[in-house]
Amino acid sequence: MKHIAKVFLLSLSVALLLDGAWSQEPRPAGTTPQGTKKPAAKASVEKKAGAKASATKKTAKEASRTLVPWGAKQLPVINAINRMRLLKQNNKWSEVNQLSFKVIEVGARAGDLKEKKALLGAGYWYQALIRGREARPDEAMKNLKVAVENGFENPMEMMDEEALTVLHDRDDFKAIVSDLSKRLDERMRKKFTQLTNNMLEPKASVEAHPWSPDLKTLDGQPFWKVGSPSAVIVTRVHHDGLPKLLALLGQTPPGKMPSLGVVFYQVDAKDDARTRQTVEYVLGLREKKLLDPTIPCAIVGQDVYAELTGGKGSLVERYQAAMQGVRAAAAQGEAEEETGEGDDTGPSFNYFPLLVFFDGNGVPVNAMGGIPADWQLSEALSRFQETAGKAVPPPEAKKEEPPKPEESPAKPAAEVPKAPETPPPAPEAPKPEEPEKTAPPPAPATPPAPPENPPPARE
Numbered sequence: 001m002k003h004i005a006k007v008f009l010l011s012l013s014v015a016l017l018l019d020g021a022w023s024q025e026p027r028p029a030g031t032t033p034q035g036t037k038k039p040a041a042k043a044s045v046e047k048k049a050g051a052k053a054s055a056t057k058k059t060a061k062e063a064s065r066t067l068v069p070w071g072a073k074q075l076p077v078i079n080a081i082n083r084m085r086l087l088k089q090n091n092k093w094s095e096v097n098q099l100s101f102k103v104i105e106v107g108a109r110a111g112d113l114k115e116k117k118a119l120l121g122a123g124y125w126y127q128a129l130i131r132g133r134e135a136r137p138d139e140a141m142k143n144l145k146v147a148v149e150n151g152f153e154n155p156m157e158m159m160d161e162e163a164l165t166v167l168h169d170r171d172d173f174k175a176i177v178s179d180l181s182k183r184l185d186e187r188m189r190k191k192f193t194q195l196t197n198n199m200l201e202p203k204a205s206v207e208a209h210p211w212s213p214d215l216k217t218l219d220g221q222p223f224w225k226v227g228s229p230s231a232v233i234v235t236r237v238h239h240d241g242l243p244k245l246l247a248l249l250g251q252t253p254p255g256k257m258p259s260l261g262v263v264f265y266q267v268d269a270k271d272d273a274r275t276r277q278t279v280e281y282v283l284g285l286r287e288k289k290l291l292d293p294t295i296p297c298a299i300v301g302q303d304v305y306a307e308l309t310g311g312k313g314s315l316v317e318r319y320q321a322a323m324q325g326v327r328a329a330a331a332q333g334e335a336e337e338e339t340g341e342g343d344d345t346g347p348s349f350n351y352f353p354l355l356v357f358f359d360g361n362g363v364p365v366n367a368m369g370g371i372p373a374d375w376q377l378s379e380a381l382s383r384f385q386e387t388a389g390k391a392v393p394p395p396e397a398k399k400e401e402p403p404k405p406e407e408s409p410a411k412p413a414a415e416v417p418k419a420p421e422t423p424p425p426a427p428e429a430p431k432p433e434e435p436e437k438t439a440p441p442p443a444p445a446t447p448p449a450p451p452e453n454p455p456p457a458r459e
Helices: 002-010 040-063 077-089 093-109 113-133 137-149 155-160 162-167 171-200 241-250 272-287 302-309 315-331 374-386 396-400 403-418 433-437 454-458
Strands: 067-070 073-076 230-235 259-265 297-300 354-358 364-369
Touching (some): 067 077, 067 093, 073 077, 077 093, 113 162, 137 171, 155 171, 171 374, 230 241, 259 272, 272 297, 302 315, 364 374
Antiparallel strands (some): 067 073
8 A cells, every 4th residue: 555655645536636736824025934035046036936826826717617705805716725725734724614615605506517526525525624623423424425426536635634533433434445445546557557558659759769878887888788678777876765676676577577777876977986885885785685796787967867857759758648648548538637646747757766668779668766566567567578678689780781782883883973074184185196106006096095094093
């Protein structure tokens, strides 16, 4: 369960997907939370960001068909749900109660189905929390069921909420959590399969760029095996996740595991002190038998790592192309939340350790951040072996055929025009006068003409 806790939190209900970022308590512009003045450059950047956020709020208000009255304001759906979360965070339960009643009232008569379910799901969720805090389990359970019926489907949050501890021993509460966990697990597996397949499919819109083809190991040897697909762990030194991922990969049957490598990220790849630290760390892992001595290890800097996660042919570009297929499938009758939160910006490729799959040409074709669940790793490896995980023939065989036949005809063709291009020496026709003097014996013969050509060739 802990393996997929983060994934569950990303697979929130429609109500939470409509929610925006957390608001912050107001403070004087151009100051830090501690009240100190910010540098002018930073304040300027944040001013632009604030203007952008303000424009986003206007867009959200214009896009929202339903408004919730709150004081002198009319809150769009996103802002109303966000306000309840903020009030709860600040323990203003009386105001949470008031606003949640208004949200339920507006949601009941909302015309837009998506906004209706979002408002009712969030409103009844907070009513369930309030009744739980008041030690009224029956009413809390009743409100929770209505929230679930309207799309609130986050079992992890239900279990973590202190206000709902009064329900933990109830069979109906356990049944809801169990059912939601199964449904989310099924949706997560389905999305993972779709995304994995789309990542491994060659996309015409995504250029295939090998990543760091000249990468060297710590002892100066080539990191890549030419034509051989591989799985590479990208991580930091002394990261707790590396030994865990190595142990997980070590359980994979030999036939299903491609060649493995480890790449250590550091800001400056030429930092000698960091390099020595990395070498010592690798030696320590090998002494503890946590890292096989045959596994190549290398170091990359920030610039090389950026080429892996951003830019043309990068993992993020490939991911965004893959997500188009997932969204298309979701649009054909599945709920919008199944695409997950944050899909527009890309997956968690900045979570170390990062397991990246490369085809035989050294092109990154798939990746998983963090420690994957057993079934995720098994499926990713199987699909990789079926598609991109096949050895590529050496490129030399392709290069030998075309160039050699083309060069041989090209040279004589070039020599023929060059001969007539030497007319400048040819106009020296007066030289035939010399053979004319000796012409009486061999006058009819034409051999004197060929000897005249060599002199211009010498020039």
